[in-house]
Amino acid sequence: MPEMITRVRIEVLVDAPLAPRLVKLSREAGITGHTLIRTTSGEGRQGSWKEDLVSGATAKFIFLAVANQERADRFVDLIEPLLESHGLLVLRSPTDVIRPERF
Amino acid sequence: MPEMITRVRIEVLVDAPLAPRLVKLSREAGITGHTLIRTTSGEGRQGSWKEDLVSGATAKFIFLAVANQERADRFVDLIEPLLESHGLLVLRSPTDVIRPERF
Amino acid sequence: MPEMITRVRIEVLVDAPLAPRLVKLSREAGITGHTLIRTTSGEGRQGSWKEDLVSGATAKFIFLAVANQERADRFVDLIEPLLESHGLLVLRSPTDVIRPERF
């Protein structure tokens, strides 16, 4: 079986218009890739929302990136100032990957 | 770096028409937010399905909620009676979050 | 509370045309179910991509399967030869499930 090494999985729920900003910050943190996943609806302290393509302002993506500890830390540092103003939800958990040198 | 504290990540695969019921139960369990993610297709013991908007009855969402231990336990208790009849798939795993007091 | 037992959660990012191949291999590994989730866009070493239904060749799914240790190992063995050629991203992490005998 191929060796699997632990890396960090970071997921950030982010408004569609702000996703490019997150991508830019992940590049600055040295993270080499990411994937965006569309979400449909949700609810939080600020009320509920639904995917909305006509205005486009209230659609949300899950930004998913896998990185090593160091880059993950750097990324979390970079997005910390945006947490409140951008309404981000940040999840971080360990995951095993094959070919760990990629991340 | 901002402190990250462990919380529980709960994911439930649920039929689109039954998702509001899940949301209601999560509120009853004291969970303050959730996000729904659309899925495309799948296969299980009951055969395979595909997203189907025309009838709308066989689309499935992933219901994602982050909560503290206590609320997560309460939620799992609440949905337990529905597991079989509603064909739910329930995943529960630890995740680190920033601003843990939100969950 | 219903007992929750640890199982393996496998996620594979895969090109839409290659997803059926992955499904076949998961069946060969004895995995009894899976769910496909559509993604929107991403970026990696090979450049960036966007969901593209007209050609259909550059859409990507997340293939999600929950399985016990043994089947998960077998599945990872089976897909290992495809990793490079098919450009797969494989994540593996523990998750608690209810009714563990299903997986």
Place this chain on the structure above:
Amino acid sequence: MSDIAATLLSAPILFFILGVLAAAARSDLAVPETVAKGLSLYLMAAIGLKGGVEVAKAGITPNLILALVAGLLLSALIPFFVAPVLRRFGRLDGVNAGAVAAHYGSVSVVTFVTASQVYGNTGFVVAGFMVAVLALMETPAIISGLLLARRYAAAQNGSGGSGIDRELLREVLFNGSVVLLLGSFAIGLLIGEPGFEPIAPLFRSGFTGVLCLFLLDMGLVAMRRLRDTRALTGRLVMLGIFFPLVNGVLGALTGTLIGLDPASAAGLAVLAASASYIAVPAAMRLALPQANAGLYLAMSLGVTFPFNIVIGIPLYRMIAETLGGW
């Protein structure tokens, strides 16, 4: 028989058959779900509008009232005939028998739309008010199906469906397709022919073409559902053909007895014969989640829908014409 040939050779039916064949050959041809949903909304708005505009012209007649009452009764009563057959001959348990029965009492909008179009193109014109009957027939069967499921369950252990809560009531009363059909019907009534003129290019001229694309998708969906299901037995397939035949005759008879013209009686036959795959499945997921969705969708979409589109539509016309000729 030349009627059947004429039906089979109309563009919408041929696109349906193309879809069935493509899915049978495991082609990757697919209409995106959201596009199919958009097409179905268009079809419902168009059929509603056209019905309303026609009633605005013809006025509210006693026939309309009689047809509404007949439709309501058919929708509410058909499940009581269907469910016992599903239990005895089909060997289903009570909950599944109730769930499937609700589908057969209710109606398929697309089957009705296709029939109207195919009939209309040969001068056999279903009255506009039948759209209101269509909308009214969608939901009574849901109540009947739930009553049956609960009665069966009570006979066993006393825990049937979870009953009719607010969520379900809203689904039944304000189901999207019912609201859109009745709403467009009301709009058609209000604006009449002159107000309909500016939107006629989209809703009247474009109609048959859109129906072709939608039936292409329905062919794909119906065949795939038939192929992927694990729940369908030979007996249930037989019932999926038996029910529309019996209900179609029932509908044609009722329509003729209450004095509808042959085309409208055929329309009522189509409604009675068709099985829902929009309003009812969603309601059943809510009210009887333990029922097998693969089963009722395979029967209504995979068996009864294709049967009606290809054979039923010309057949019910023949029956209604024969009865009307007496």
Place this chain on the structure above:
Amino acid sequence: MSDIAATLLSAPILFFILGVLAAAARSDLAVPETVAKGLSLYLMAAIGLKGGVEVAKAGITPNLILALVAGLLLSALIPFFVAPVLRRFGRLDGVNAGAVAAHYGSVSVVTFVTASQVYGNTGFVVAGFMVAVLALMETPAIISGLLLARRYAAAQNGSGGSGIDRELLREVLFNGSVVLLLGSFAIGLLIGEPGFEPIAPLFRSGFTGVLCLFLLDMGLVAMRRLRDTRALTGRLVMLGIFFPLVNGVLGALTGTLIGLDPASAAGLAVLAASASYIAVPAAMRLALPQANAGLYLAMSLGVTFPFNIVIGIPLYRMIAETLGGW
């Protein structure tokens, strides 16, 4: 008043009302997001093309230039009147006042499209060049709103919006709806009536019908937004009706003063009165992420948009006709 009745009884408005009622009854009726987006792209392309074709026929007149300048000024200046009212009467903080103000300076494409259609059907024809005015008015208000937000913030602690970076500039200048409107307008200009003929069946004949379906969705969306929001106070609802009234009068006056015909002056009134829900919300998420998106969308989509569609459109016509009759 019979004008208002005529407006209310036109198919597009009735579909809007159907959407509002369905959402109010918590029906599950919904138009898929991607379909709605497709319809809105169609409407923008069609309105752009038609405007361009008309200008190709009429030529570039001094009126056109005057209307462009007037539109630009209205869009840029309205936020300076709106924002202080939002702060004082609406009790919003500076950032939210700036963000909301930007919406009211900018325009709603669908409100304009609906007005043109409803007016045009009764022979009250808005000039083709008003489409160019529409496109030009989308973005100046964004700059004004940001200036206001920054000025307010600076008055407090010196950290306002993050300024206008490259990302935002691109959003402002090359926003999808602006590009599509101006691009289609330019194409209409280039091809003129003869080149438009092959595409007229889709873009001219189909137009009102598509507008019906889109307004059905807008009714659903507007009502749901109103229902789900937590940010709306009674005072803000009042402002969501007060702003379009004042801005509508301002637009009608300006249009009359610069010599537009009454229909085009009414068009300018509609533009001034309407509030953006496409270009501006996206720009505000980028430039002022800390502003409450629920708030500005609830005001523009949930309050002002329905008010304009149902009451504003006939009202601005009456005002423009009265002013033009002097």
Place this chain on the structure above:
Amino acid sequence: MSDIAATLLSAPILFFILGVLAAAARSDLAVPETVAKGLSLYLMAAIGLKGGVEVAKAGITPNLILALVAGLLLSALIPFFVAPVLRRFGRLDGVNAGAVAAHYGSVSVVTFVTASQVYGNTGFVVAGFMVAVLALMETPAIISGLLLARRYAAAQNGSGGSGIDRELLREVLFNGSVVLLLGSFAIGLLIGEPGFEPIAPLFRSGFTGVLCLFLLDMGLVAMRRLRDTRALTGRLVMLGIFFPLVNGVLGALTGTLIGLDPASAAGLAVLAASASYIAVPAAMRLALPQANAGLYLAMSLGVTFPFNIVIGIPLYRMIAETLGGW
């Protein structure tokens, strides 16, 4: 040259250019993927139907048979000319050369559709049976490309593509676009002009307009792909223009030699010159997953498609007219 100007000034081409410019300016204008897919299904159904209806009128002629054979040969043989050039001049490895070559042997439905429309609007009418040629040309090139890739790989180490398994065979034979094109063609043949009439408003009148919206999207997609790719070298860009030129001349020559009228010969030139971006990429992901998808899509969609739409279409007409005039 006035031909080229006339082409460039037709609405579909202008919308394509608008899309290219918008993407170049990094505008956020975008057509939702599912809507674009819906439009492409519509275009394929419409072109298939119209071709079939015309063949129903004209009958099956020897020309038709000759054109089918010629198309088949062109599709199967072009890769054998293209692949070596890709290896030597383009410096691609064997697998990528085979994969790209398959695209150039196959065809682009939209390029053909656009050409037919632009030609037809000026009375230069491509024969209806060319739609069948279009459908037939989609897949032979796939087999050729795979043979080439395997031969190259065998020359190195003996492990080429994974061969043609059942999954791939199904993709090749029952590819969605092939099934839809041939199926609609067959339906058109069956129903003929009278049966086509009820669906003509959608499939004939609406056609050019829908093509505009689809080409707007294609402009956006082509330009973005060109911008985001990392795999394209200057040499490959040159080949992306060189191949359509050579293949276009080849197609025009072949068409003229087998006796097609100039417009149909130009149609064959367009087919030969165009490169697939629907059927072939999906098949290549399956059969040669190690080939670089970014590369073949950038060449076919990013370089050859725009070249053909803007320059190739009028050019191949000129060539065919010149050859036909001999």
